[in-house]
Amino acid sequence: MPVAPLSQKEIEDRLAELPGWSLDGDRLTRSYRLGTHFAATAMVVHIAQVQEELDHHSDLTLGYNTVSLTVHTHSAGGAVTEKDFELARRVAELAHAHGAR
Numbered sequence: 001m002p003v004a005p006l007s008q009k010e011i012e013d014r015l016a017e018l019p020g021w022s023l024d025g026d027r028l029t030r031s032y033r034l035g036t037h038f039a040a041t042a043m044v045v046h047i048a049q050v051q052e053e054l055d056h057h058s059d060l061t062l063g064y065n066t067v068s069l070t071v072h073t074h075s076a077g078g079a080v081t082e083k084d085f086e087l088a089r090r091v092a093e094l095a096h097a098h099g100a101r
């Protein structure tokens with residue numbers, strides 16, 4: 001199903017509800033810090049499960065104790081859409097459960 005690009009105002013309104021997330025160029029982005037490498041790895045696996053469920057996938061980078069995501073919508077020509085925010089909200093929820101900061 002095609003999804004429409006969000007306007008700058010729509011992006012800003014949604015970002016206001018997502019602490020720590022920001023717009024970097026045409027992508028939503030956020031980095032999280034965890035207690036250990038294993039904890040960060042577990043969070044990556046959890047994000048992957050959600051991404052498969054939503055059929056929407058970020059560029060996901062695992063560091064020693066960090067997890068970083070950037071996401072935009074390929075099928076909308078690389079624009080930010082509601083699908084990106086849907087994923088960001090789900091990641092924000094699970095990050096809390098993982099104790100990520």
Ligand SMILES: C[C@H](O)[C@H](O)[C@H]1CNC2=NC(N)=NC(=O)C2=N1
Nearest residue numbers: 055056057058072073074075076
């Ligand atoms: C066929 C499949 O539904 C599409 O390729 C999905 C998969 N994951 C995706 N992820 C992202 N970020 N953008 C997309 O447009 C997208 N499309």
